[in-house]
Amino acid sequence: MNAFRSLSRAMLLGFVRDRGALIFTILIPVIFLVLLGSIYKSTGTPQVSVVEVGQVSLLDGAGHSQLGKILQITRSRNLGAALNDVRQGTEDAAVQQQGNALIVHYSIASQVTAGVVQTLFASIVQQADQQAGGRPAAFRLATRQVEDQSLKPIQYLAPGLLGWAIASGATFGAGITLVTWRQNKLLRRLRLAPASAGAVVGARIGISLAIAMVQLAVFLGIATTPYFGLKLTASWWMAIPLVACGTLAFMSIGLLVGSFAKTQQAASSIVNLIILPMAFLGGAFIPLNFAPTWLQDVSYAMPLRYLVLGMQNVLARGDGPASALPGIAILLGAAAVLTLISVRVFRWDQI
């Protein structure tokens, strides 16, 4: 067996036999995905239940469009009973049509529902206006707005949590290995063996890439089950190079931490101090669309942002393969810069 293969094997065995690492890099992120995915599943695309009082011609058209998926329409002739249902919260809105006027009754008991109802009917009216004006091209614009504004939770949870899992796995893998090997002098022992540094570093990168690909496969496997319902879009395969480049970028962060930290405990504390805040600031836990402006600004400095947004684009939004390229370039750039710094501060031993 040559040096590269046997080193890879040694590192792989070291990883799979470390229950802590397995739990940390694979199980916990998956549990997060399952829990959060289940919790937010029902709050996904808002379903609006509407009582149609009398004949409302605008709704007839809307029933066949994209909007129809959001609307749950029941018919009634009794306005009083319908308004009562809205007041009680069993229905979200009651609708009447009087000539050209569309009258929407809603309750302000739930401000979110009230907002959704108002937006929804505003766009229905707008649609109707546009159709009447003979400009069908504009119709698509209106529907797209409703779709794009709200990614389903699984569509941002899966890329976000996956990005976090890959970031922490790669950072810990590189950082802890470096510190442990320096502490127990294995690093120097390897230096006195005729195997090249390339074989040692290459094996470590290979194993981290393999772990990241397993994370990707597990996440996509779970998220695309009918229960969570993630639909992979055409260029989902671009997630593979994205994950690979993200792994390199975060390994270089781990390398830098490992160059400074003296003990395993110190290294893992520092890695946590970097990765956890970055998960929030880089949009891994909460979608950046919903985040305040300052956080969105800060996120540009977080390598994780590019990994997460890149994966959202190709996995869920249906953007083309090229949409991942800027993220890949930034991640590779970060990896190159951080590795160069690490090489400058690298130490073989603790003195």
Add this chain to the structure above:
Amino acid sequence: MPATITARDIRKSYGDLRAVDGVTFEVEPGEFFGILGPNGAGKTTTLEIIEGLREADAGEATVLGMPPWPRNPALLPRIGVQLQASSFFERLTAREQLRTFASLYGVPARRADEMLEVVGLTDKAGTRTEKLSGGQAQRLSIACALVHGPDVLFLDEPTGALEPQARRNLWDVLRAISAEGRTVVLTTHHMDEAEILCERVAIMDHGKILQIGPPAALVRALDFPTRITVESGLVTAADLRAGVPAAEVTDDGVSLAIVTREPAPALGWLADHGALAGLQVLGGTLENVFLQLTGREYRA
């Protein structure tokens, strides 16, 4: 035959501390050589410079005729280095550990398995290194250093924290390795270890070599008085003083002790008077040599 290792006026400082301050010695082919001294004497730094792990500030070292610094790929397969008992890959078994090291040198797995037997760890082949005892881990660590059949073996404090039985076990392993004709260099702070194992020792303190030679010769050169003890009550101290004037005699009621630089007349006198019960004869040790050289007690 040229020396296997030469060190000429090696110096290394860390800030103001002169860790190695002009060290010169040679090790002959097949020799078992020890560097002895208290912690902080500069033994490990000296060894690391010769192994090629550190660059000396000044001076010159060669191993098998080649300079070890900068990293010398031609030299590496011919030297074996044991740095610390825990310099292992995490969570591998003893056999996997050895095979991994073997593959770094292009040595087949079969040879790695043979090494397990050499160090007596065949029954621990499937045990993870974290679960090995201190002595077992140390033996595995030496097996990892030997797996590629090096000409020169470097051992840094091999019996450091071992209990007495494990130390003796390891000594047997080291003697067997030396008997195969390999050159062995070890550092130790145990005087007895150096005395028992090494053909020659260099005694170091404060970065300098105080004396070099075979342990027995160093002790003999000291002209240290011999201490003879027998049971009390066989003969009186006064008779003995009269019979052997050059001896210093004390009797504490348990043992009769004679301290002399000429043990022969005292032993002859005791034998003539049938007073040899409980006889013990103690000569000088390397500890006495250290005391003489530094003027202070040896503290490891």
